[in-house]
Amino acid sequence: MSVLRGDQQRSAWRPGFWVGFLTCVGALVLAVPALNFWVPPNSLAALPDYLVPLLGKYLCYALLALSLDLVWGYAGILSLGHGAFFALGGYCMGMYLMRQIGTRGVYGNPLLPDFMVFLNWKELPWFWWGFDHFVYAAVMVVLVPGVLALVFGWLAFRSRVTGVYLSIITQAMTYALMLAFFRNDMGFGGNNGMTDYKDIFGWDVHRPSTRLGLYTASVFALGFGFLLCRYITASKLGRVLQALRDAESRVRFLGYSVTNAKLFVFTLSAVLAGIAGALYVPQVGIINPSEFSPGNSIEIAIWVSVGGRGTLVGAIVGAILVNAAKTWLTGAAPETWLFVLGALFILTTLVFPHGIVGLLRRPRLIPARASAPVPAGEQA
Amino acid sequence: MKTAKPLTDSLLYLNGVTVSFDGFKALNELSLIVEEGELRTIIGPNGAGKTTMMDVVTGKTRPDSGEVFFRGTADLSRLEEAEIANLGIGRKFQRPTVFESLTVFENLELALADSRGTWRTLVAQLTPDRRDRIAAILARIGLAENGGQPAGSLSHGQKQWLEIGMLLIHDRSLLLLDEPVAGMTDRETEETAELILELARDRTIVVVEHDMAFVRSLGARVTVLHEGAVLAEGSIDHVQNHPRVIEVYLGR
Numbered sequence: 100m101s102v103l104r105g106d107q108q109r110s111a112w113r114p115g116f117w118v119g120f121l122t123c124v125g126a127l128v129l130a131v132p133a134l135n136f137w138v139p140p141n142s143l144a145a146l147p148d149y150l151v152p153l154l155g156k157y158l159c160y161a162l163l164a165l166s167l168d169l170v171w172g173y174a175g176i177l178s179l180g181h182g183a184f185f186a187l188g189g190y191c192m193g194m195y196l197m198r199q200i201g202t203r204g205v206y207g208n209p210l211l212p213d214f215m216v217f218l219n220w221k222e223l224p225w226f227w228w229g230f231d232h233f234v235y236a237a238v239m240v241v242l243v244p245g246v247l248a249l250v251f252g253w254l255a256f257r258s259r260v261t262g263v264y265l266s267i268i269t270q271a272m273t274y275a276l277m278l279a280f281f282r283n284d285m286g287f288g289g290n291n292g293m294t295d296y297k298d299i300f301g302w303d304v305h306r307p308s309t310r311l312g313l314y315t316a317s318v319f320a321l322g323f324g325f326l327l328c329r330y331i332t333a334s335k336l337g338r339v340l341q342a343l344r345d346a347e348s349r350v351r352f353l354g355y356s357v358t359n360a361k362l363f364v365f366t367l368s369a370v371l372a373g374i375a376g377a378l379y380v381p382q383v384g385i386i387n388p389s390e391f392s393p394g395n396s397i398e399i400a401i402w403v404s405v406g407g408r409g410t411l412v413g414a415i416v417g418a419i420l421v422n423a424a425k426t427w428l429t430g431a432a433p434e435t436w437l438f439v440l441g442a443l444f445i446l447t448t449l450v451f452p453h454g455i456v457g458l459l460r461r462p463r464l465i466p467a468r469a470s471a472p473v474p475a476g477e478q479a
Numbered sequence: 480m481k482t483a484k485p486l487t488d489s490l491l492y493l494n495g496v497t498v499s500f501d502g503f504k505a506l507n508e509l510s511l512i513v514e515e516g517e518l519r520t521i522i523g524p525n526g527a528g529k530t531t532m533m534d535v536v537t538g539k540t541r542p543d544s545g546e547v548f549f550r551g552t553a554d555l556s557r558l559e560e561a562e563i564a565n566l567g568i569g570r571k572f573q574r575p576t577v578f579e580s581l582t583v584f585e586n587l588e589l590a591l592a593d594s595r596g597t598w599r600t601l602v603a604q605l606t607p608d609r610r611d612r613i614a615a616i617l618a619r620i621g622l623a624e625n626g627g628q629p630a631g632s633l634s635h636g637q638k639q640w641l642e643i644g645m646l647l648i649h650d651r652s653l654l655l656l657d658e659p660v661a662g663m664t665d666r667e668t669e670e671t672a673e674l675i676l677e678l679a680r681d682r683t684i685v686v687v688e689h690d691m692a693f694v695r696s697l698g699a700r701v702t703v704l705h706e707g708a709v710l711a712e713g714s715i716d717h718v719q720n721h722p723r724v725i726e727v728y729l730g731r
Contacts, residue, residue: 353649
């Protein structure tokens with residue numbers, strides 16, 4: 100029935116989806132520990148220890164890409180500042196990990212992290228208060244990016260800043276934060292950032308079992324983020340978001356608050372990016388201001404477009420494949436990487452605009468877009 | 480003005496409305512009254528202020544001066560577009576603007592009279608009676624077979640009809656139709672005129688149009704705009720024989 104096909108809510112949660120989803124999560128959760136832990140280290144199938152945090156890092160990037168796809172692929176908000184939300188979540192986690200070091204730092208100060216002792220600070224700044232408790236740090240991982248996105252989004256969406264102008268101010272936001280975090284007197288470790296973590300929940304961050312635990316947490320975070328994004332995009336709100344991407348003012352004349360809808364997904368997306376950053380930091384072992392660099396945020400958009408934007412799955416696939424390629428190529432032929440990245444972006448724009456997922460899907464399933472999506476009604 | 484007592488009994492009341500863009504007065508002290516249940520056509524040469532008038536009523540453009548009231552109490556010059564839409568004022572744009580990447584069915588689903596809150600839309604479920612209502616409207620606008628098709632793939636005339644369907648499904652009390660038959664074939668124009676007459680039985684409609692044959696077929700009261708103000712008002716015959724109208728518009 101043609102009418103029934105219009106219902107996304109039903110088809111999004113059909114049994115076939117759950118089978119595929121649980122298979123993927125199960126494979127990621129079971130296969131990696133099995134190959135890493137129980138297969139003898141000298142066998143061909145064994146997964147070396149160093150690969151576990153690398154895979155975990157890819158999953159964090161996948162969650163970050165997913166958060167961008169929610170706002171860009173569905174609501175048409177091309178944020179080029181999502182790296183900032185990721186980095187802020189990462190800094191919150193980094194502060195918790197710094198406080199866990201305790202007296203084991205180079206200077207052995209029980210209260211102050213090494214960089215503060217080095218800068219002759221006498222006491223812990225007020226904004227470091229509470230970060231020795233994991234629960235407090237976890238709340239901050241959600242709150243800091245969330246509140247920044249809420250305030251920034253409210254100012255931008257209320258003033259109807261859209262399209263390329265919004266992209267530019269998000270770039271400015273992440274650039275400004277980068278400059279701020281580079282300063283030593285900000286109290287976040289300046290240029291060097293925070294590193295030399297010892298343990299998390301009392302477990303040594305370098306131990307293989309801790310790394311497997313962090314990897315598993317990343318799988319669950321990504322799985323949860325995916326289900327949440329799928330729920331939103333399959334709901335009626337998801338249709339409102341797609342509608343405002345096509346013709347924003349028309350949505351207003353239907354009586355929907357465009358500002359609230361955008362603010363909701365933008366804030367939620369920033370929170371997901373923050374969680375991704377928080378899981379990323381203990382696995383890579385460092386957070387520094389270069390995570391705020393404008394180029395990082397642009398790279399996220401490339402992952403999403405390579406995978407296929409507006410598909411959710413595409414963001415995950417794109418993030419993992421592009422980063423795996425980056426790991427391999429920056430080892431094999433480092434000077435070519437930026438050319439390859441640029442070429443990928445041009446190719447996805449010109450040759451396969453629906454990304455990898457679009458290439459795999461049968462052509463008729465891709466919504467036929469009538470020529471260029473001119474925001475109709477904006478000019479009328 | 481925040482008085483609770485209605486200023487006027489008219490459904491739509493514009494008094495001395497002026498809108499200027501860089502010194503050009505798109506509306507110049509425009510006064511216009513539309514009564515409840517009326518079907519009104521508005522004609523005028525390009526730049527007469529027809530679309531600007533609709534922009535003012537729907538909150539897209541703020542007037543520089545003048546009063547705009549709906550049902551005598553709601554001051555439209557102070558409300559947001561979404562608030563005005565929720566008062567029961569619907570608008571069809573000059574260029575058909577449907578949501579191209581959504582299906583025809585989903586376009587109508589968004590237009591359904593239903594809660595508009597962000598949180599409510601997140602948890603909204605499509606109940607069987609709403610599904611039936613959408614199916615009924617699809618049949619009414621001749622798109623029963625196209626429900627699952629992306630709206631972007633419809634023909635121009637079909638998009639116009641889908642847009643009218645989106646106004647129909649919401650049961651608005653005032654519809655503003657900006658050139659509803661632009662780009663339609665003669666056959667489609669005739670069908671649209673029938674549809675509008677049928678709709679006009681239980682709601683107020685304001686139609687802006689260039690096509691004189693179409694205006695005549697609606698047989699409604701006509702307002703002629705010129706340079707942002709009302710030039711003449713009355714039946715189509717009265718207006719067509721009005722010397723000033725012939726001079727500025729029909730005579731050219």
